[in-house]
Amino acid sequence: MSHGSAKTPPARPASLDRRHVLGLAASGLAASALAGLGTAADAQATATPAVDLTGVTLRLADYKGGDSLVLKAAGRDRTPYRIALAEFASGNLIVEAINAGAIDLGSMSETPPVFGAAAGARISVVAVIKDDVNWQVVLVPKGSSIQSVAELKGKRVGYVRATTTHYYLAKMLAKVGLSFSDITPVALTPAEGQSAFVQGSLDAWAIYGYNVPFAINDGARVLITSSGYLSGNSLYAANPATLQDARHTAAIADLFHRLRQAYVWREANLERWAEIRSRAIGVPTAVDYEILTKASRRRDLFPVTDADIASAQNVADVFRDLKVLPRPIDVAPLFDRRFNDGLARALS
Incomplete structure (x- = not known):
């Protein structure tokens, strides 16, 4: 890429x-x-x-x-x-x-x-x-008060449908007793997700690869990595x-x-x-x-x-x-x- x-x-x-x-x-x-x-x-x-x-x-x-x-x-x-x-x-x-x-x-x-x-x-x-699995993560925007996956309930969460992000996001939610019906899931391509995340349209973003360090550089925070959820x-x-x-x-x-x-x-x-x-x-x-x-x-x-x-x-x-x-x-x-x-x- x-x-x-x-x-x-x-x-x-x-x-x-x-x-x-x-x-x-x-x-x-x-x-x-x-x-x-x-x-x-x-x-x-x-x-x-x-x-x-x-x-x-x-x-x-x-x-x-x-x-x-x-x-x-x-x-x-x-x-x-x-x-x-x-x-x-x-x-x-x-x-x-x-x-x-x-x-x-x-x-x-x-x-x-x-x-x-x-x-x-x-x-x-x-x-x-x-x-590696460290660069497949859930990000939250700069200044977000969200500190746990449980706090994603009712939030707009971006992900890429039918990919590893879809999979590990489901696993993370299930671990805290939530499902996709408990959040507002927003299926986006990586490019669409990056735009929505920067514009403040997402409360969190499940994403992978080079999107992650660039988002962190712009002030995003890693809420959780896929370690323990994704096999690698x-x-x-x-x-x-x-x-x-x-x-x-x-x-x-x-x-x-x-x-x-x-x-x-x-x-x-x-x-x-x-x-x-x-x-x-x-x-x-x-x-x-x-x-x-x-x-x-x-x-x-x-x-x-x-x-x-x-x-x-x-x-x-x-x-x-x-x-x-x-x-x-x-x-x-x-x-x-x-x-x-x-x-x-x-x-x-």
Whole structure:
């Protein structure tokens, strides 16, 4: 995401138009429409694939300033297969693109796969990213007298519908015996929320990412963080058809190994990484560095566990209780543990 100034909300990263992506998938032209990343030969230390990956193209979905950038920054992007990179603005669009056959692999929060499952999307969750939750919060304006979640009763509270903010706000309210019917919930995009918050139209705002430090800089106060309410899990999902091919599966395993190496570099070079990423997404380096240094945990990639499946199921159940999902969803069939052994070895 990018940011113009402290007064302007972060803009969404550029993405492929939904109809364009689906149309490309239908016509079989998706791979040629994506920009390439990587070379045919790899001179770097990484896992040695068991099969020849020459000629393989892995269609990877990513966000601006995301994993493809950290691979490059860490010097882990020169792969023995081609990476065709497509930039997306949200996880739900990545799920749609995977389902349409336009993308082989991409990451998102726990929420998009749940809604994808409700719509019958064909995706396989193959790995779990553990990441920060400190920058997913409920903010109150400067000078607000509100000191607890219980005091949100009857107040106008902004959030982003069908996202992590919707989920953790519901969990926070439930913990103090409240529900969405006890507040005046206002579903807004991040940009709309920032405008409403600045104009004084909201008593509180559940929001994430770069909106948070910029709002704090303007005098907002964090009422509560999502720590203890949000798992911090993001999910790498693959196209099930891609997983039927041994060479593409080997390429994904190799990419995961490289990502784990890149995350280690990222943690050891936070200041340098903040410089690189801030240029890519258009925020001041100091803001990005603050987010990185105050993270609740360092970003890393893990095998799928029963606890991860239970966490995603809880998300599905909460959205069902909120009547946002049309029916109960069993998330377990979404998960595929074929990469677990390789990821576990990398962690040992």
